[in-house]
Amino acid sequence: MYAEINGLNMYYETHGSGRPLVLLHGGLGSGEMFGPILDAFAADRQVILPDLQGHGRTADIDRPLDVRLMGGDIAALIDHLGLDQPDVVGFSLGGGVALQVAFQHPERVGRLVAASAGIRRDATYPEILAQQGQVGAAAAEFMKETPMYELYQRVAPRPEDFPRLLDKIGAAMAVDFDFTEQVRGLAVPTLVLAADADMCPPSHFVEVFALLDGGLRDGGWGGEGRPKGGHALAILPGLTHYDLADSPLFPAVALEFLRR
Structure with a gap:
């Protein structure tokens, strides 16, 4: 299905039934990247699975790829669908977008899971920042053997836009950011x-x-020393940035937090 949102023709799917949960994919992916774990999320939830600007089945528009703008898109989608404070779960780029929804529109969100989303650019390992600096249209030929390219070619409204997507995501990753205060x-x-x-x-x-009042004191027998805002931390064992979104640990831990 498609929704007209902020000048975008945004593609989204719904899976399952129950309390709504918006699930946001990573950069150069689409909602399809959650295929291995989607059933776990949708077992007792209605999962809304959008494709972000320029990704998957959502065609790009004349606007930078900016998590702040994409956060506004998701808030507008929540309104468009008439969702009552859905939980929002995002991975990588989607985690950054999920945070922006909560920064800008806290009244529209129930609970939030931000996975693999650093809040300062300089927190990323220097060698990864160097690799990100190579992302652009010139890399399109080298990307043709990757799952990201295969997916884009299969589903994008304009498959020929892949070099443009690489240019825009490369430009986005080059911009410094620090969301500490937010x-x-x-x-x-x-x-x-x-x-x-x-x-x-x-x-x-x-x-x-x-920053969320966590890890600063003993939690106490009754949890009275836990963060006042109900926040939590999970570091998942044996995983990397590249397989976390395939791991059953991701929905298991995320859903346990969301049930509280």
């Missing part, structure tokens, strides 16, 4: 989730948890 003010109960061998070190996600 995280400090988060009013939505948030699970900070990451792989133990992610693009940022585990210490970064511990730092994010500390």
